[in-house]
Amino acid sequence: MFEEKLKEFEPIFYPKSVAIVGASATSIKAGSLWVWALSSAGFPGLIYPVGSSGGRIANLEIFPNLRLVPGEVDYVIVAIPRQSVLEILDDCVTKHAKAVQFFTAGFSEMDAQQGHKLEEQMLEKARQGNVRIIGPNCIGVYCPEHKIPFLMGILGESGSVGFVSQSGGIATKLVTTGIARHINYSKGVSFGNGIDLDASDFLQYLAADSKTKVIGAYLEGTRDGARLFNTMKEVAKVKPLVVWKGGRTEAGAQAAMSHTGSLASSAAIWSAMLKQAGAIEVHSLEELTDTLLIFQQLNHWQGTSTAIIGGLADGGGGNSVSAGDACMENGLRVPPLSLETKQELSELLGEVGSILRNPVDVSQAQFRGLATLFQAIDLVARDTVIDIVLIQEDMDILLPIYSQKGLEEINEFFIELGSRQNKPIIVILPPGSAEPERLQIEQKLLAASIPVFCSMERAAKAIYKLNQYSCWQEAK
Amino acid sequence: MIKSQNLLNEVESKELLKKAGIPVVEAKLAQSKKEAISISKEMGFPVVLKISSPDVIHKSDSGGVELRLANATQVGKAYNEIISSVKQAYPEAQIEGVSVQPMAPSGVEVIVGMSKDPQFGPVLMFGLGGILVEVLKDVSFRIVPVTARDAREMIREIKGYPILEGYRGQKPASIPALEKLIVKVSQFIEKNPQIKELDLNPIFAYPDKAIAVDARIILE
Structure with missing residues (x-):
């Protein structure tokens, strides 16, 4: 699907x-930042700084204008005031550049009339000269595989x-949160005003791109709703598409003469459109990154019967109860464990103190050693009524009881369990007073492809969406 | 009172809908008391009379609707009352007459409507009808064209769905009939881009069928 985009967007x-x-040799300008970012990221292609200052930047010669660049130019980044954008576009056409990204702002987003007119002129020139435009008013492309960082040199691993x-x-x-949480991007793009290439074009490309397995989107509006809707329908068929629509509270329904017209707010229609297209709607950066993380790690998973394991040491109790609420309120099931599992658990841990319902409180294991703890968790994970295992860790309690060494052993066991079990093992690490240790464990688990969330609610929401999409795909 | 030259009256709206295969309770326009009585006799009692005027949007608010009229005497009386109370409420209103239709037995009330979104074009709405739609706003939307699967999902999406299934011994609504109706409305909208807004409100849904009791079409 959309294979033609692969070559076009290469x-x-x-x-x-x-x-x-x-770019400038003498003053710090956005263009200069881009030169530094690309060159320090180790961009494998040629970098041509262009600017009136002459001289050098990052050991590269600055050419006085684009036409004087000696070789071919595939891609142009423009960071100069809007007065000169039409001239620059002429130069891009002369150089047979394939695409030009305008960081330059101050178009239709600021000045509806003049800005819009200028955008139209740009588009006309680009169409005639066979150049594609990204933006204006955008930071453009991110592609870690090809060492293209975001502005300021932000560059994570390729994924x-x-x-x-x-x-x-x-x-x-998205990128910085991704770096922190091991959400690794194949590529991404910020397209700003999207006067030429817009969300639909890039979604089509990402759908065709073999490196991309799941797609996230942040959108505020569209110039071509029908095309976006049809594109999303096609894209969601082949890859999970997670969409956060910003600006939901904008003044909605226009003056209408029907009940329908008066109820049809823009936010309601966007939600309906996304649902109809098979996209997954989220409402915040946290929800978007949580959902991308779980899709990245698990890709496809049906089943919502969750075992919640808490009280690895003390501190189950209310935490377990509220964990159960969080799961059930967000669409997961928390079924009782099978009789066999309960029996084996009670033999292992003794009847008193531990709660062998689901959520399971295994706090009695702390008096019988780590081996017992691992055995208990293993028993729960093996139970055939269970689809997913959620483990709540509380650094503040675990550290004093097991120390750093014990903590590491425990988490190594989770990693080993995750690789051996054919059902997802997900860890909840709520922030507390032992942040450095918590972050260290989080990194370790994430690096081993164990999804980690900082609250049960966020985990439950993400799991629910994964299940919904997987079921929707199946029913298609 | 909203003035609109583009508002089709109930009789005109229903004629268009009927031609498109959308089930409606047929209505005829009576321009005199005598005509109202003869149409009623033809249709069979009980009947409903409603004001027909492009200037009256909320018909029942101005005394423009009379239900359960069981004989010619009641129809005649209702005709006079409707005309006089609407004239009193809206002295300027242009009155075409009164629509006459058989009184449909009560069913689960739902609404199906269409409006145009500036970004996505025509969208269909589904919800429970009557005052529930106005107070609770328990409605779902889909972009046209609406497929059978979309229709199935949008019906199940509303919180009041259990009411459609027949809550506490109430008779259920035929979900397949509603799905079919929604898809038909979507096709109707696709074929008629000149329609700007549409309300089928209420639709009475029964265990075996669904039928629009009132309809309003607004043209571009």
Whole structure:
């Protein structure tokens, strides 16, 4: 599907040469930042800084204008005031550049009339000259595989999550949150005003891209709703598509003469459109990254029968009860364990103190050694009524009882269990007063492909969405 | 009172819908008391009379609706009352007459409607009808074209869905009939881009069928 986009977008995500218009040897300008970012990231292609200052930047010669660049230019990044964008576009056409990204802002987003007119002129020039435009008002492409960082040199590992974002701020947050949580991107793009290439184009590309397994999107609006709807329908058939629509509270329904018209707010229609297209709607950056994380780690999973294991040492109790609530309120099932499992658990842990219902409180294991704890968790994970195992760890309690060494052993066991069990093992690590240790464990688990969430609610929501999508795909 | 030249009256709206295969309780326009009585006799009692005027949007608010009329005398009286109370409420209103239709037995009331979204074009709405739709806003939407699967999902999406299944001994609504009706409305909208808004409100849903009791079409 959309295979034609692969070739068309090759110069955008894998350019052999990039020119940056608006670089300077003497003052710090956005263009200069781009040159530094690309060169320090180890971008494998040629970098051509362009700017009126002349001189050098990052050991590269600055060319006075784009036409004087000696070789071919695939991709142009423009970071100069809007007065000169039409001239630059002429130069891009002359150089046979394939695509140009305008960081330059101050178009239709600021000045509806003049900005819009300028955008129209840009589009006309680009169409005539066979150049594609990304933006204006955007930070453009992110492709760790090809060492294209975001502005300021932000660059994480290469992975399987693709994204499109109307906003550069949200796009950057996605990448930085990804770096912190091991959400690794295949590629992403912030397309700003999207006067030429917009969300639909990039979604089509990501659907065709073999490196991308799951797609996230942050959108505020669209210039072509029908195309976006039809694109999403096609994309969601082949890859999970997680969408956060910003600006939901904007003044909605217009003056209407029907009941239907008065109830049809823009937010309600977006939600309906996403549902109808088979996309997964989320409402915040946290929800978006949580959902991308679980899809990245598990890809496809049906089943919501959850075992909740708490009280690895003391501190089950209310935490377990509220964990059960969080799961059930967010659409998961927390069924009783099988009789066999309960019996084996009670033989292992003794009747007193531990709660062998689900949520399971295994706190009695602390008096019988780690081996017993591991055996107890293993018993629960093996229970055939259970689809998913959620384990609650509380650093503040575990550290004093098991010390750092014990804590590491416990988490190594989770990793080993995860690799041996054919059902998801998910760990909840709520923040507390032992943050450095908690973060260390989180990194360790994430690196071993164990999904980690900082609250039961967030985990439950993400699991529910994974299940919904997997069932929807099946029923298609 | 909202003035609109683009508002089709109930009789015109229902004619269009009927031609498109959407089940409606047929209505005829009576321009005199005598005509109302003869149409009623033709249709069989009981009947319902409603004001027909492009200037009256909320018909029952101005005394423009009379239900359960069991004989010619009641129809005649109702005709006069409707005309005079609407004239009193809206002295400027252009009155075409009164629509006459058989009184449908009560069923589960639902609404199906269409409006146009500036970004996504025509969208269909489904919800429980009557005052519930206005107070609780328990409705679902889908973009046209609406497939059978979309229709199935949008019906099940509303919180009041158990009411459709027949709650506490109430008669259930035929879900397949509602699904079919929604898909038909979607096809009707696709073929008629000149329609700007549409309300089928209420639709009475029965265990074996669903039928629009009132309808309003607004043209671009």
